[in-house]
Amino acid sequence: MKKILLSILFINLFCNIYCQNTIGTTSLNENVTDGYTLFTIHEKTYLIDNCGQLINSWTSNFPPGNAVYLLDDGSILRAGKTSSNNVPIGGQGGVIEKYDWDGNLTWQYFIDTPTQRQHHDIYPMPNGNILILAAELMSEAEALQAGRNPANLSSSNLYNEQIIEVTPVGMSDATVVWEWNVKDHLIQDYDMSLDNFGVVADNPNLLDINYTSSGSDSANWLHVNSIQYDETLDQIVISSRNVSEIYIIDHSTTTAEAATGSGGIYGKGGDFLYRWGNPEAYKRGTSADRKLFGQHFPHFIRNSVADNGKLIVFNNGNGRNPSFSEVYVLNPPSTSPGFYSDPSVNTQPYGPLTPDYIYSATNPEDFYSPIISGAQRLSNGNTLIMEGTKGKIFEIDASNNILWEYIIPVNASNGNSQSQGTDPVSFPNNSFRATKYAPSYSAFSGRDLTPGQPIESNSDIASCLFALNSESYIEKNILIFPNPVLDFVNISSDFSIEKIEVLNITGQLITNIKNQNRLDISALKKGVYFLRMTIEGKFITKKIIKN
Structure with a gap:
């Protein structure tokens, strides 16, 4: 009886101490995946354990621009936001930086000119190269010649979204080794006297330059917000927030082939190998067939016990009523790995009709981030989710039970750490993405991983x-x-x-x-x-x- 009373006392004290936490680690189940979580906010990048204790941090002179990665040598690769007004675009960056484990800047490369600017995402390639997402200005004349309807051109420019692959050189330079441009893969049915004229529904491998959703008649008509590379297939997954679509392209092409519709392993050059989320955008459906709403971070699941080879994406839900977010896992139909079932023969949209897996909150409107955010399938089948606008990172198991919740305790406007007990809605703590790394990850080999204090002041992590x-x-x-x-x-x-x-x-x-x-x-x-x-x-x- 005495042991039972002690156990009850311990449980009550656990809740009284732990359940009052408002920031940092606010809830935890012992079945949470062991590992270290990386995120960036203001001018710092943080690596924390499951109790929110600081394992390492890196400081830049630039706020996020936006992605950050922990490399296998213990360095971080981070995009930063410069102060220029060049090529204004949401998620604007302009500089890519690499810092070693000890925080020393080892490489810094700017893509920030009056006509071109890095934004949102980058990706560290297995061979040491870096993929960079950039926006490039197309003049009004160029946009109109490409077939853009003047009624859908509210700006004097149109942004060409491009992916540039570079090899770092020295401390501040790089060599461009590959390039892909969306302007090379357009179609329009507006004016047969202009470039790219054709039947949109017959060419789902091309992008309709005149498809517009709410607000996408501006220069930033696509708002691509993510690039991810899959080494298994040698393919790149990109995400257009404004069109609400995922696209997959071939990386095995040369730059010359990437500007055409032929060549590469999959024989389609730089044309889309696959697309999903909004069949209305290529006239294979209506608005009722739309699946994605301003999504972020689509990528292939690899090295997990669950859903290997499928795509996972954070579906923000921005633009639908009521507004709520979801995490999707979908399996693109294919005839063989990397060769997706072509719907052009039957005028149907790319499948699947529904995702294999959907996560949403019990009360859907409780889980909503209109922009940024992402989801990562962990090796044990659990899923890490970043509800970006709330600075909320949480992990769920296969039954959708929440095993861990962490509220970023840093003010995104000034970088100040907050005190435990602070209402998390009282300060901005938005962050682009979070990634969890296993303790066995090579970046941690030989490193001092002694936990420091949590980021928040007046922390309470005993429980x-x-x-x-x-x-x-x-x-x-x-x-x-x-x-x-x-x-x-x-x-x-x-x-x-x-x-x-x-x-x-x-x-x-x-x-x-x-x-x-x-x-x-x-x-x-x-x-x-x-x-x-x-x-x-x-x-x-x-x-x-x-x-």
């Missing part, structure tokens, strides 16, 4: 550390005996214990000891205590009962 006290999570066998204990407690471990801290049930530090495996606790009062041990840079917590 989080207690919740992670499970053998499946720490993957290390630790034996504590005797327990209950009267005077001396012994700790047996296969690894060196760097430090032991004794905490009371409220999380208050009682004492700490270094490099010992036997503790004298005879002076402590009877009750429940916790031993927080630092082993190989990780906090591992065990409960003991003092008789």
Whole structure:
């Protein structure tokens, strides 16, 4: 009976301490995936553990522009936003930077001219090259000659979205080794005397230059917000927010082939191999057939126990009524890997008609981010989701149970850390994307991963550390005996214990000891205590009962 009462007391205290957290790690289940989560906000990039403890951080002179990646050598590759007014576009960037693990700037490359500017996304290629998403100005005359209806041209320019692949050179230069431009893959049925005239519905591999959705008659008619590369297929996945479509193109082409409709592994040059989300955009459906609404971060799922080879995408839901967000997983129909079923023979839209998997909140309107955001399928089948406009990162399991929730505790306007207890809606904490990396990722090999303090001030993570006290999570066998204990407690471990801290049930530090495996606790009062041990840079917590 005494043990039951103690357990109830512990559970109540756990909730009283932990459930009041408003920022940082606000909820956690011990089945959360072990790993470290990366995100960027204001001028800093953060790497945190599941309790929100800081593992590493990097500081730039530029706010996000927008993507960031942790490379396998421990460096980060980050896009930054310059202060220029060149090629104004949502998600504008202008500079790509690489910092080593220790925060030293090792490469900085600008794409920021009066006619061309990097924006939104970049991608580190397996061979060390970098894919860069850029917007390039098309003059009014060029846009009209390409077949743009003047009624759909509210600006004197139109943006050509392009993907540029570069090889870094030295500290601040690069060599362009490949290029793709959407302006080379257009169609229009407006005027047969102009370029690109044809039947739109008969050419789903091309982009209708006159399809417009709300607000897309501006220069930024496409608003491509993501580029992701799939090494397995040598294909690139891109996302147009304004058209609400995903496109897949062949990367195996030469630059010359990428400007045409032939060549490459898949024989279609730089034309679309596949598209999905809005068949109305290529006249194979109506607005009722639309599946995507301002989506972000479509990419192939790889190295996961669930849905390998399928696409995952964050469907923002911007523009539909009511407004709510979802995560989709879909399986593009194909005749063989990378060769997608061509709907042109039957005038049907690209399949599938419905996703294989949809995540939304129980009350759909509780989960909504009109812009930015993303989702990542983890190796164990769980899914990490970034609700970007709320600065909210959470992980769900295969049954859609929320295992972890983290509210970014940084003001996006000035970079200031907030204090625990702050209402998260009282400050802007929007962030573009979050990525979780497994502890086995090569970037962490030989690194000091000793957790620091959480980002937020006045942090309260004792209950989080207690919740992670499970053998499946720490993957290390630790034996504590005797327990209950009267005077001396012994700790047996296969690894060196760097430090032991004794905490009371409220999380208050009682004492700490270094490099010992036997503790004298005879002076402590009877009750429940916790031993927080630092082993190989990780906090591992065990409960003991003092008789």
